[in-house]
Every structure is written in C-alpha cells, then in structure tokens.
Amino acid sequence: MSNVVEINFDGIVGPSHNYAGLSLGNLAATKNAGDTSYPRAAALQGVAKMRHNMAMGLAQGFFLPLPRPDTGWLEELATDDTTDPALVAGAWSASSMWTANAATVSPASDTADGKCHLTVANLVTMPHRSHEWPDTLRQLKLAFADGDRFAVHSAVPPTFGDEGAANHMRLTPSHGEKGLEVFVYGRPGGRFPARQHEQASRIIARSHGLDLEHTLFVEQAPEAIAAGAFHNDVVAVANEGVLFTHEQAFADPSGTYAAIAAKCPGAQVVEVPASAVSLADAVSSYLFNAQLLTPPSGEMTLVVPEECRENGAVWTWLQAMLEGNGPIRHVKVVDVRQSMANGGGPACLRLRVVADPATVDHRFMLDKDKASLVESVVSQYWPETINTAQIGDPALADTVQTARGKLLEALDLTELL
Template sequence: MNEAAVAVELNLDGLVGPTHHYGGLAPGNIASQSHRYQVSYSKRAALEGLRKMRRLAELSIPQGVLPPHYRPDIDALRVFGLTGTDEEVLAQALQEHPDLLSSVSSASAMWTANAATVSPSADTQDGRVHFTPANLQSTPHRRLETQFTTTVLRTIFNNSQHFVIHDPLPATEEFSDEGAANHMRVSSEYGQRGLEVFVYGRSPELPQSQLPGKFPARQTRAACEAIARNHLLNPDWVSVVQQTPRAIDAGVFHNDVIAVANERSLFCHSAAFVQQSNLIDEWKSLLPGMRVIEVSEDRLSLEETVGTYLFNSQLVTLKTGEMLLLCPEECRKSESVMEVLDELRQDSALNLRIEFVDLRQSMQNGGGPACLRLRVVLTERELQAMSPSIRLTPELASTLEHWVNRHYRDELTLPDLADPKLLDEVQAALDELTGILNLGAIYSFQK
C-alpha cells in the first residue's frame, strides 16, 4: 500500500464544442435519440457548462478545462470515401450521408466522464497516477475521439515522474471501454488507498438471459480487468461488477446514470448492480466506514431515474467538510426525486448540501453534471506537476465566456454542419483557444 498523502479531487470538464447538435447517435441513450435533429443552441450549451465549472471553482473545488475536439472531422469523411474540396466533401455528406455528417460533427467529447479511467497514486503499485483513454468503440462517432483525447491528456499530464498515460485498449468488441462513466472509487479520504469499482454490462461467459435485450451493453468485463492490471492496482482492492441488464434496457447506458461515489459515500439506485446487497457487504468489509445511500425502486422507478438523471449529479467534498450534491434542474420536476432529496438534506449525519444547475442543452443530448467531468485525485505535488494553464480561475472563466460569445453560433441544425463558413469559424475559435489554454498546436489543422 502506498503511503497516504493529502490529496484533492480535480474535476476536468470538457468545453462544449461549437458543433454541439442533436444527432441521436447513441443507441440506448433515450434523451439523445428523442431529440434527434432538433434545433440545438451551441452557445447556450457552452455557457451552461462554464457556469457549472465556475460554481464549483467558487466553492474551492479544483476545476480544470479540456478543449473541444475539432469538428466537423473532414479527415474522417475522406477516410469514408468522400472526395473533393472541403466544401464539396461537406455538401456530399449532407446530401448522401447525413448520419455520417452528424457523426463526424458530434461534440460528444464534452462528456469527459468517458474520456478515460483514472487511478490515483494512492492505489497504484508504482505510486503514479494512471490514465487509460477510453476506446469508445461501441459507437462510431465517439470512436473518433480516442486519439485526440490521448494527445490532450499527454499534453496536460506530461510529467512521467507522476503520471502514466496508457495507450487505449484495442478497439475491439472484447475490450469495449467507456472510461470513468463505468468506474467508481470509494476511500476514507482522497489520499488514502481506495476501492476501485469497475462496472461492465457484458462478458462472453454470460448467457443471453443475463444480458440486456433492448439496448447494447457497452462496457466489457475484459476491458475492466485489463485496465485494473495496467494501472498496477492491488487485486484485493478491485471490484469488477455487472450492471443489471434491466437497468441498461431502461436507458442506463453507463453506470454513472444510476450510481455516484465520493470518498466514503456511495449514492445509488437499488437496481444498479447484479447481487447488489452481497457486493455492498463485501465493500463495507474492506472499508468499514463506507456509507451507502440506496434508493429503492418502489420510491424511484428506473424510468424516472433515467428521466431526471438524479444519480448523474456531481457528489463532491467541500472544504467545510460538507458534501455537495449538484443536481440537474430536471430533478426539481419530479415529486419522487424531491422527496428523496429532502430526506437526504434532513439527515444530519450526511452533512449534505444540495444545489441545482441548469444544463438543459447537455441533458437533452443525454449528459448531466457528472457526465461533463473527469475526476482526477491528485496530491499537491501532482497538482503542481500538471499543466497549470487549464486550471479554472475567475479570470479564465471570464475569458472563456467571452470566447464563446464571440465564436459560437446561437443555433445549429443538421444542414448548418455542411456550411463551409462553420468550418472556418471552428478553426478560428480553436486556434485562439489553444493560445488561451497554452496547449500549443494540438489540432490537425494547426500542423
């Protein structure tokens, strides 16, 4: 076991990209598919995300910013056989392959809970922070993200004394990996060794009766086990568990739609995991102080769980010792959810503060507060070793808000994605952003 050190949890949020639109590209993501091809508001989406980041930074939660990916991905369209000038390629995609145009224009990298799986140095045998970028091979539009995500992580965490950025797992059915959205960590404190919980939906040994039948299970057991090995985790402090098939079929496409953990606390629905009561007993035997807040199905249906994204709230520790549950505004519309939250608020033992945040543009595409951030537990020395320029300050937040207001369109529809002027606008915006964040020439068009 590594020597315990004082540590904090950095929340890395993805800036919503200028091509944020509703493509309905992800099977099993009910919100995304139900808003397919509706008008989106990319400027509003980016400002909503920045407002959430600013609020957490105001509460002294370490907060960082990851840049959007370059979209539309013209290179990807050419790989798929479209030829001509950029303008001709975009026009052909819109006319003949609109779903492909939507796919290569997706701003889904904003949901950085899918960017990577992260293990803190307190958990790893070499005492370094390990990252594995997710291969996201289950959906074509997200598969395009892996290479750039790896580049960005290696740019920001570029000190090999403290950080290891692994290559993504092979992009195969066997090793399908969706990142931290299917990973939780429970520990007595951030700097203490923690129990790392990896959640999968499918594995070859499972009979069809134990797999979802309506929607695909994206994470595999083999991927979970490979990441745990690569991160040099103690097997006694690793738990690889199956998500319930009926939760997946209800629209719980990632574990973070039905469970969230922070330090010694786990907040989850009673239908989150197969053999859940046994698992909780096992986890508590490793961490006797672990606190589990389970919401039963008779209090909150799976349908309402997915509709409100209650468990996709951010659960963070404040400097006061309180925990903050930052919930999407949609939770206010559910009487059942508000009853649960009121009960939690009145439990003095939890010492819980509850706030709400408006993320309507992200929510309509299937991502709530927790989807928008990647959690990275760091010691003070590790925090100082990463790139400081992506750390959110009030000044950077204001700069980014001005940047969004100058570069983003108010509205986007599918035909807008084929507008060559949009491509020019995106390049100009991202070129300026790399200067603001001091990241260098990370985009293909800059090289």
C-alpha cells in the same frame, strides 16, 4: 501527499454542439434528435457549472473541444456526397464535452508504482465517439506530462469496449488514501448495447497496477441499461466513503454492497428505492448523474441538474434525505440544460483526477480570470444555434474551426490545433 486533492476536469462544450441523435440507448439524445441546439449557451452553462464548483473551494480543470469536423475520419470511411448522413454527423459530434468518458483514472495511492494512471477510453461502441481517443490522448499527455507522477496509457484494444470513468467508481476514507476501485460492466444481448466490457475493465486494472484486494468488478443491472442507463453513472455515483445508488443499479445489489463492506470497511451505501424513485425518473432527471463532492467544509454535497428539482418524486426524496442524518448534507442545483438535452448531466461533464494541482500543466487549470477569458471567446465566436440540416455545411465548418482556434490561442494551447 498533503497537496493531493480531487480535481474535476470539465469538458468545454464545443462549437459544433448539435442534436443529431447518434447515441443508441441514450434516451435523451434520441428523443431530442433533430432539435435546434445552442452551442454558445451550452458552453456558457458549462463554464457556470465550473465556477459553481470553484466557489465551493474545489480545484477545477478543463479539457478543450476536439477538432471538428473530423475530416480525417471521413476520409478513412471513404465518404462522398451519397454517404449516410449519420456518418457525416459523427464527424461533427461534440460528445468529447462529456469527459467522464475521456479516461479511467487510478490515483497514485492505489497503484503499484505510486503514479497516477490514466487510460484513454476507446469508445468503440458508438461510431460517432470511436474516433475521439487519439485527440483526447494528446490532451491527456500534455496536461499530465510529468512522468514522475503520471502514467498515461493508450486505449484498450478495440476488441473490448471501454467508456472510461463513467463506469468506474472509487471508495476511500479520503481522496489521498488508498481506495477500493469499482469497475462496472454490462452484459451484451439486451435492448441496448452494453458499452463497458468486463475485459476492458480488467485490462485497465492490470495496466494500472491495482491491488486486486482493493479492486471490485460488478455487473450493471440489465434492466438499468434497458431503461436508458447507458453508463453506470446514470444510476450510481461514489465519493470518498459514500456510494449513492439506485436500488436497481446493479445485477446483484446485496452481493455488491457486501463486497464493498468487506473490501472498504466503513463505506456507507445510500440506496434510493425504486418505490420512491423509478428507474424512468432516475434516468430522465439524472439524479445519479450528479457530482457528489466534498468541499473544504467537509460537508458532502450533491450537485444535481435543474431537472431533478422539476421531478416531483426525485425532489421529494432529496428533501427527505436532507432531513435525515445521512452522509450527504447539501443538494445544489445547476443549469446544464443543453447538455442534458443531449443525454449528459453534471457528472458526464467531468473527469475526476486525484493529484496535486501543481503537478498538472497549469494551462488546463481554471481560475476566475481564465473562466472569464473562456466566456469571452465563447460569446464572440461560438455559433448561437445549429440546426441538424446545417451539419456538413462548409460555412458552418469554417465557423466551428475558427472558434476552436480562437480558444486555443487565448489559452496558449495552439500545439493542439
């Protein structure tokens, strides 16, 4: 198991990246609805973030944009010229860039059969994302095709909403060891929809063959969802033996912490009090939608968006944390403003997979040369801007499809065309 590490798979931002404001409960997405987007800049920001992680010595992978517009989905909906514009915009959505919603992942050390299990998320709560999973599943089956080491599952039945790793955390002394898997779900009936259903999480835990003694199901605080924490990773993130969380992340914080202590002795909770950082500041800055990482140096690092530095309360708390003797030793800042404006921070852009990188299809693993190749294709073919009034335009559709095709050709992944 010596070659097993955590690999972050980031979504390359697709050429149809736009601000149609389709995600109810995602305050940034709805606030910026109708604004002009910058797909080229968005994709380049994403690659720069991946380069940032590689520079820390971390393994980095990627997933590709899905085919857009999804004309097959529009045909299923029997669309015509009078169709609701939101449905048309849904066919153009580039939301698959947020690969934290691609799947839920259980490393081999946690599962009964000793394989790394991945279950693609059905994303049924939001129409614009509900048609992602078949194409995402194709990529997962290709990237993790080694059947001796990986088991890739189809989506949970659509009766139960599943939003993937954005509502799943793992606590363990080190990535390759057996860990405590924490599934966070929401209760329906609040101001915004609760996207992760408890039964979806339990289905995944059973299908992955998890030991219930090392599994925890926790309710997200309704007030967090109402404040715009549409996924748990907007208010909490875990890495190895550390849970970094807002005081109001969970419906029963003390009970959650006690259960973690009982099932994962030695785990540390770094709780940010609401008196220092309000839920509103946590959501607007995406303090917790950060990447909490352990680089080869061993000093745990929090990678936050630029918006955290611009929020006085958040930045003051982070500086005070660093002056202490806590487990998080460094804070690094990245610019992902185009993603942030659509409601996705650094953590949204990545799916964590604990595995030996050599067992993954090499075409999905990033290095400096491949990053330069992606940047070259994006700079040449991605639209510079998209106004929401252009959504549905046949000329723009041709541009978007051509751009994706050029990227797949450059990366030798044309079987995904």
